[in-house]
Structures are given as structure tokens and as C-alpha cells.
Amino acid sequence: MADQSKRWILMTTAQTPTNIAVIKYWGKRDESLILPINDSISVTLDPDHLCTTTTVAVSPSFDRDRMWLNKKEISLSSDRYQRCLREIRSRANEVEDEKKGIKITKKDWENLHVHIDSYNNFPTAAGLASSAAGLACFVFALARLMNVKEDLGKLSAIARQGSGSACRSLYGGFVKWNMGKNDDGSDSIAVQLADEKHWDDLVIVIAVVSSQQKETSSTAGMRECVETSKLIQYRAKEVVPKQVADMEAAIKYHDFPSFARLACSDSNQFHALCLDTSPPIFYMNDTSHRIIGCIEKWNRAEGSPQVAYTFDAGPNAVLIARNRKVAALLLQRLLFHFPPHPDTDLDSYVTGDKSILQDAGLKDITDVEALPPPPGIKDNIPALKYMGDVSYFICTRPGRGPVILGDESLALLSPETGLPK
Ligand SMILES: Nc1ncnc2c1ncn2[C@@H]1O[C@H](COP(=O)(O)OP(=O)(O)OP(=O)(O)O)[C@@H](O)[C@H]1O
Numbered sequence: 001m002a003d004q005s006k007r008w009i010l011m012t013t014a015q016t017p018t019n020i021a022v023i024k025y026w027g028k029r030d031e032s033l034i035l036p037i038n039d040s041i042s043v044t045l046d047p048d049h050l051c052t053t054t055t056v057a058v059s060p061s062f063d064r065d066r067m068w069l070n071k072k073e074i075s076l077s078s079d080r081y082q083r084c085l086r087e088i089r090s091r092a093n094e095v096e097d098e099k100k101g102i103k104i105t106k107k108d109w110e111n112l113h114v115h116i117d118s119y120n121n122f123p124t125a126a127g128l129a130s131s132a133a134g135l136a137c138f139v140f141a142l143a144r145l146m147n148v149k150e151d152l153g154k155l156s157a158i159a160r161q162g163s164g165s166a167c168r169s170l171y172g173g174f175v176k177w178n179m180g181k182n183d184d185g186s187d188s189i190a191v192q193l194a195d196e197k198h199w200d201d202l203v204i205v206i207a208v209v210s211s212q213q214k215e216t217s218s219t220a221g222m223r224e225c226v227e228t229s230k231l232i233q234y235r236a237k238e239v240v241p242k243q244v245a246d247m248e249a250a251i252k253y254h255d256f257p258s259f260a261r262l263a264c265s266d267s268n269q270f271h272a273l274c275l276d277t278s279p280p281i282f283y284m285n286d287t288s289h290r291i292i293g294c295i296e297k298w299n300r301a302e303g304s305p306q307v308a309y310t311f312d313a314g315p316n317a318v319l320i321a322r323n324r325k326v327a328a329l330l331l332q333r334l335l336f337h338f339p340p341h342p343d344t345d346l347d348s349y350v351t352g353d354k355s356i357l358q359d360a361g362l363k364d365i366t367d368v369e370a371l372p373p374p375p376g377i378k379d380n381i382p383a384l385k386y387m388g389d390v391s392y393f394i395c396t397r398p399g400r401g402p403v404i405l406g407d408e409s410l411a412l413l414s415p416e417t418g419l420p421k
């Protein structure tokens with residue numbers, strides 16, 4: 001039995017990546033267990049550039065479960081958090097820390113409370129899958145703290161109950177979420193198709209068009225879509241199974257043209273379903289459409305796709321370049337069409353992996369101003385420049401799965417008080 005009189009605190013800190021779907025999950029067959037109507041496939045993004053960090057702590061001195069997100073206290077009362085907490089707690093095992101003189105038995109976990117502090121290093125609820133990284137980190141960190149022995153597949157099924165796309169953030173690289181058939185969701189789990197090293201030529205550039213909270217959440221959007229769209233069941237049953245098989249093959253054989261065609265058409269089809277919803281949902285905006293136009297034109301001119309685009313439930317573009325050389329050309333094109341406001345520092349306009357900027361020969365804003373029009377655009381037509389329409393860019397790549405951060409100085413909670421630092 002843990003000694004309740006002592007004011008000890010035990011903590012674990014985890015870091016979990018976000019992921020971008022290249023075959024989208026859209027629509028549930030069970031709202032509370034979060035069971036999807038189709039399989040989906042994603043690429044995990046490098047946590048060095050986009051990730052959630054979560055510290056979880058347990059102490060006999062905590063009188064209730066509490067959570068902070070991006071430095072503000074939030075309620076843990078939603079069904080989703082409660083379900084994940086319950087699932088993890090019910091699998092908790094004995095934990096012993098001899099150095100600190102702490103022993104927690106399996107039974108103790110029923111009465112002990114946790115503090116959870118989480119931070120996203122990218123915009124929350126803006127179509128960059130914060131719920132995916134966030135809920136995956138929530139489950140992964142709690143599972144480690146409570147010495148849960150389940151494998152990543154089982155943990156993915158728990159994370160799924162926090163947010164569907166979260167199940168895919170339990171792995172690095174290329175990940176498939178099998179929709180499963182069972183009513184209890186036990187076979188609706190994520191599996192890794194290939195790790196991040198399998199196809200490390202790929203470079204990902206995210207154009208953050210808006211970091212505002214969107215009007216219609218993914219959860220509400222897909223519910224309304226299932227209720228009102230006549231196309232959604234056709235997509236789930238007739239289109240996605242083949243797209244998923246083809247995408248798996250494209251990833252396996254590093255077949256970029258197929259990868260790009262499938263990713264672009266799947267993204268467009270998902271947004272077509274949003275339009276087919278009543279009332280229609282518009283996640284993309286004019287800037288998103290301009291970016292699609294620019295990539296489509298370029299891909300057509302090259303005769304074979306160089307860049308894939310995909311958009312989640314928001315206007316931000318996720319662009320996947322076939323290699324670094326193409327990524328440098330992509331950045332030049334993007335910065336030509338979407339330059340920052342004059343006083344912007346290039347360092348804050350292009351974030352993440354800065355080496356792509358160097359490859360593109362761009363050191364500062366004057367280099368951006370001097371960019372010639374991309375091939376195919378005869379003159380420097382002012383109407384093709386949309387200054388300020390993109391907030392900033394993030395350069396990244398396929399990345400690794402969740403990790404535990406052993407360095408206690410990285411914890412978000414104070415080891416003395418168990419409260420945010
Ligand atoms: N780090 C986190 N820890 C726990 N929960 C989080 C975290 N980050 C986000 N969330 C939860 O996810 C919600 C945002 O999910 P939502 O699906 O609306 O946006 P998104 O995931 O950023 O975008 P999308 O899934 O459409 O790409 C937040 O309101 C919060 O409840």
C-alpha cells in the first residue's frame with residue numbers, strides 16, 4: 001500500500017508526434033467508441049517540429065484529477081478523457097521506485113489522482129491534428145506512469161477512444177488504422193506499415209494559412225456528414241478499400257507518382273464530402289485553393305507529380321515533396337506567390353527544418369523579394385502574389401513515434417508541487 005502520509009510525487013514525461021492522413025478517416029459507425037467507417041493511412045510528422053509534450057504525475061497529496069493544456073487549466077470531465085483515463089487505470093500495475101521509497105500497488109491506483117500538463121508546439125484545434133498528438137500523448141504517458149503492459153496496438157485502441165486520428169500517432173513513419181469489424185472496437189487499431197527511415201527522401205512543407213480555431217470541429221463535421229451526405233457511404237465502401245490497398249503499395253515501393261495522385265485525390269474527395277454535407281462545410285479557403293492550383297499546374301508541367309498536397313479539416317496545406325531538391329523548388333515557388341509582409345523576419349516565416357531554406361538559396365527576406373517568377377509564369381504579374389495570405393511555413397519530414405523524456409528538467413510539472421512550472 002502506498003504511504004498516503006508522505007508527500008511524494010512520481011512523474012513521467014512523454015513526447016508524441018502528430019500525423020497527417022493521406023487516406024482520410026471521415027465518418028464513424030460508433031460515436032462513443034469512435035469506430036470509423038473506413039480504414040485510413042497517415043504519415044507521422046517529425047516531433048522535432050510538431051509535437052505534444054505531456055507530463056503526468058501521481059501523488060497521494062492530489063485530491064482530484066486535474067489537467068492543464070497550453071498553460072491553462074481545462075476540464076477533464078469530457079467522456080473522451082474519462083474513457084481513456086478509465087481504460088488506462090483499469091490496466092495499471094504495481095510501480096516501485098526504490099530511490100524515492102515509493103511503492104504503488106495495483107489496487108492503490110483506484111484511489112490515487114493524477115495531474116496532467118500538456119503543451120502543443122503548434123496551433124491547437126486548427127486542422128493540424130492537435131487532438132491526434134494530444135490524445136496519443138495523454139494515453140502513452142499515463143500508460144508508462146501506471147506501468148501498463150499492453151503493446152502499442154492495444155494503446156492505440158485506447159487513444160482512438162480519445163480522438164480517432166490519435167490511434168495513428170502511436171507509431172512513427174507510415175501508419176494504417178484498420179477500421180475493424182468488432183462491435184466492441186477491439187480490432188479497430190493502428191499498425192505501422194513502415195518506419196520513418198523507410199522513405200526518408202520525403203520532405204513535408206506545411207503552409208499555415210490560419211491558426212484560428214475552426215468553426216466546425218472534425219467531430220461535428222463528420223457526424224453531420226454521415227447524417228446528411230449521400231456520397232459518404234459510397235466513398236467508404238466502394239472507393240477507400242482500393243485507395244488504401246494502392247496507397248500501401250505506393251508506400252512499400254516508394255512509388256511517388258502513385259502516392260501523390262492518391263493523396264491529392266483522397267484529400268479532394270474528403271472536401272467534396274464536406275460540400276455534400278447539409279449545411280455544407282467549407283474547411284478550405286481561397287488560399288488553400290490557390291495552393292492546389294499552383295501544385296496541380298507544376299505537376300502537370302513536369303509530366304509526373306513532384307509534390308502531393310493534402311488538407312485536413314482546416315485551410316492549412318500539407319505539401320509532400322518527393323525529395324529535398326523538389327522541396328527547395330517548392331519553397332521558392334511558395335515564397336514567390338505567398339511572400340510575408342515586408343518587416344517579417346524570414347526565420348519566423350519559415351520554421352522547422354531550416355536547411356531547406358539554405359538549399360533554396362534563401363538567406364533573408366531580400367532573397368525572397370528577388371525570387372524570379374517560377375517557370376511557366378512569363379512576367380512578374382502582381383496579381384499572382386498574395387502577400388500575407390500564409391501566416392508561416394513549417395518544414396518537416398516523416399518522423400518517429402512516441403518517446404519518454406527521461407530528463408526530469410523537461411517535465412512540465414514541478415517535482416515539488418505537482419503543479420505547472
Ligand atoms: N495536448 C493535448 N492534450 C490533450 N488534449 C488535446 C491536446 N491538444 C488538443 N487536445 C484536444 O483536442 C481538441 C482539438 O481537436 P480538433 O479535432 O478540434 O482540432 P485538431 O485536432 O487540431 O484538428 P484536426 O483533427 O481537424 O486536424 C482540443 O480542444 C482538446 O480538447
Ligand SMILES: C[C@@](O)(CCOP(=O)(O)OP(=O)(O)O)CC(=O)O
Nearest residue numbers: 021024025163164165218219312313
Ligand atoms: C480530417 C481528419 O483529420 C479527421 C480527424 O478527425 P479527428 O480524429 O479529430 O476526429 P474525432 O475522432 O472525432 O476526434 C482526417 C484524418 O486525420 O484521418
